[in-house]
Amino acid sequence: PHSRDRVASEQPSGQLVAPEDTSSRDLNPLLWLPQAPGQGSALLPPLLKALSERGQRSWARGVPRLQPDSRALRYMKRLYKMSATKEGIPKAHKGHLYNTVRLFTPCSECKHLHGNLGKGDIHSVDLLFNLDRVTALEHLLKSVLLYSFDTSAPLSSSLTCTCHLSTQEQGPSSQACPSLSHSLPFSLHFPLRKRKWVELDVTSFLQPLIAAPRRDLHVAVNVTCLLGDAPSTAPPNPLLPSPVPPSLLLYLNDTSQQAHRRWNSAGRGRKNPAFPRKRTGSLLHPAGERASRRRR
Amino acid sequence: EESPKASPASPAASNWSQYFNQFQFPRDECELHTFRLSFSQLRWDRWIIAPHRYSPQYCKGECPRAARYRYGSAVHTMVQNIIYEKLDPSVPRPSCVPAEYSPLSVLTIEPDGSIAYKEYEDMIATKCTCR
Secondary structure: OHHHHHHHHOOOOOOOOOHHHHHOOOOOHHHHOOOOOOOOHHHOOHHHHHHHHHHHHHHHHOOOOOOOOHHHHHHHHHHHHHHEOOOOOEOOOOOOOOOEEEEEOOOHHHOOOEEOHHHOEEEEEEEEEEOOOOOOOEEEEEEEEEEEOOOOOOOOOEEEEEEEEEEOOEOOOOOEOOOOOOOOOEEEEEEOOOOOEEEEEOHHHHHHHHHOOOOEEEEEEEEEEEEOOOOOOOOOOOOOOOOOOOEEEEEEEEOOOOEOOHHHOOOOOEEOOOOOOOOOOOOOOHHHHHHHHHHO | OOOOOOOOOOOOHHHHHHHHHOOOOOOOEOEEEOOOEEOOOOOOOOOEEEOOEEOOOEEEOEOOOOHHHHHOOOHHHHHHHHHHHHHOOOOOOOOEEEEEEEEEEEEEEOOOOOEEEEEEEEEEEEEEEEO
């Protein structure tokens, strides 16, 4: 208690709002955190620190928080249920090396679809993703274009779709350069029985683009679908209901101090970071165990 | 049991409990306590979608003198206890603090409307120690 009085009586550089003052103010916990960014934020646990910085940015600018697309929200809630328990404890999966997944929906002004029924079904869309939220310490493991289809409409048993991607490189003075199109043909067989989501792995395509220090990603996506496997003339009705413009899903490995290191947790609680771990512990890396056994 | 009279060291049967009390560990000994909060209490549920409940737990209680054996404490902890008891009571007794943590997965809505799944380290205390 005395330490709290001391803090409440001094005027700390962070203008801490003493708890008793909050009766008159909105009970917003972010107001209890050091206001000046960076002041005392080192004392905050990682989640509070991340939220206080995030909350301050949006509160400070008075910017209302944009609401995400409901389909995208549903997909991420399903991903959360697969990755963590109800209490929020990450599930130990062998292949699950990511500790961060970010889902971006394209900016609204650049959504336009046009279907050309000449050769089967063609959907093309011009997408602009703002990747501001990806930090320098988050390294890309996998990127996916996420298509969601409205499966209420009757669909054929299986479709063969090909997806071509190309990007518009923006020059340094952001005038439109001749588009350096990187296109990768994908062939995709998917029975559209009950599946609402189709994931296109575009990692090899986006890796160099996301690694470059850029904030915006401009991608043109053409999806051509033919009935079954044999090419055929386009039936009178379109094969695919017009898909919603795809979202971009990035699986990342966050290497910052506060992020959970999956490769390091051997299913046991992590030692208190304030107390250095023993060097020979196999927790650090699998080879540690063998090396110490050899030494013994 | 053979000798009819009670041995001088052990007390008469009547105050056995008082006799054993001196060996009992402190009642409010250093241990892990449960604390559950929901992000809606903090009104953070507008951007923290999951989990709904978060149990950070905490460590609280007295550190007994034999902290080394029950808590895997460093020898320094016992030295600090001896300093407090024998030399200088202004030196604080060892404190009951977390020794191990587990991570927490969080699903949040970012200010730009994108959605992030993140796993944060050291968010739930799972074991206590005396330091």
